[in-house]
Amino acid sequence: MVDGLICLDTPDEMDHDTKESIRPSPMSRLHKNVIRATDIAAQFWCEKQMELGYLYGKEATPEMRNGAEVHKNIETIINIPVNLKPESYPDSLYRSLYTSYLGVSTLRERGAARELNIYGSINGFKIAGKIDEIRYEDGKTVVYEDKIKMSDREPSSAQIASHRMQVLLYIKMLNDIKRGLYTFSNFARGWGTDKMRITDSFSAQLKDMGIKEGDMTVGSIAALYFSSLMDAGDISDMAFIRYTNAQSGNIIKSSRVEYSQNDFEERLKYAMVYWNGFRDAKPVDESEKWKCNYCPFFGKQCTTWYQAKQKVL
Numbered sequence: 001m002v003d004g005l006i007c008l009d010t011p012d013e014m015d016h017d018t019k020e021s022i023r024p025s026p027m028s029r030l031h032k033n034v035i036r037a038t039d040i041a042a043q044f045w046c047e048k049q050m051e052l053g054y055l056y057g058k059e060a061t062p063e064m065r066n067g068a069e070v071h072k073n074i075e076t077i078i079n080i081p082v083n084l085k086p087e088s089y090p091d092s093l094y095r096s097l098y099t100s101y102l103g104v105s106t107l108r109e110r111g112a113a114r115e116l117n118i119y120g121s122i123n124g125f126k127i128a129g130k131i132d133e134i135r136y137e138d139g140k141t142v143v144y145e146d147k148i149k150m151s152d153r154e155p156s157s158a159q160i161a162s163h164r165m166q167v168l169l170y171i172k173m174l175n176d177i178k179r180g181l182y183t184f185s186n187f188a189r190g191w192g193t194d195k196m197r198i199t200d201s202f203s204a205q206l207k208d209m210g211i212k213e214g215d216m217t218v219g220s221i222a223a224l225y226f227s228s229l230m231d232a233g234d235i236s237d238m239a240f241i242r243y244t245n246a247q248s249g250n251i252i253k254s255s256r257v258e259y260s261q262n263d264f265e266e267r268l269k270y271a272m273v274y275w276n277g278f279r280d281a282k283p284v285d286e287s288e289k290w291k292c293n294y295c296p297f298f299g300k301q302c303t304t305w306y307q308a309k310q311k312v313l
């Protein structure tokens, strides 16, 4: 780890470009301008696998396909239905911000909201994620993350460790917004919302829904969403990861996660050393090379632990 180079509380975008790194930034190599919360979580499974996924593509696993369907079904049950058909990126961003705003602004009455977009900044890198569910419990907002499995087998501690990082990051991002460390202005500047225009057909759909003219820009709906987050209950230091069997719908395990600032920031600093270009993507340690058996890049793009068959002479 490179000490003294990481500052976690800087919300200004692009300041990472001013730091000298010793190799090209992964952001440019991987053609990214946003780090997803799931990217950071994946670093705690295998950082190299995360990077190879961007370079060579990731095939959807049965868990991922079933997960998307289960998430959609639960969202339909819990969230207020929003029937908007986006035709452009600004339309899609507007819809996501609008559904997130509806979920948070009605959280106290409805008790739960699903699929909330969340934004933040670390070291000047834009960070984005989607929180599966928040619940209003004992005056606090509690984060829930759902993971889908194809059997009743309990998740391994290595799987939980990676998922744990994801929910801890959500807690940090929610707290940063509540404490004014990441504001609507940071978001608007970082995402360039004032240059975004929604399509005429999308405006017409909003009009039909009774949305006021002044709330029909990406910036205005983002401002409403950020202010609803500021007004939401305090963020609980406790979060939960629920592992569900896709076939039976049974919850296999509910893992409780506690936020400890020092522990979390140490892990985050470690992850950011990679994004700042101070370290190549790290393969798993030898003690965890069993993970390679489940890796689509094993023996192809990654040969770190691959024992090639010896030729018989």
Ligand code: SF4
Pocket (backbone or CB within 6 Å): 046, 047, 048, 049, 052, 283, 284, 289, 291, 292, 295, 296, 297, 298, 299, 302, 303, 304, 305
């Ligand atoms: S083969 Fe192993 S070390 Fe290489 S990317 Fe996959 S999991 Fe990581």
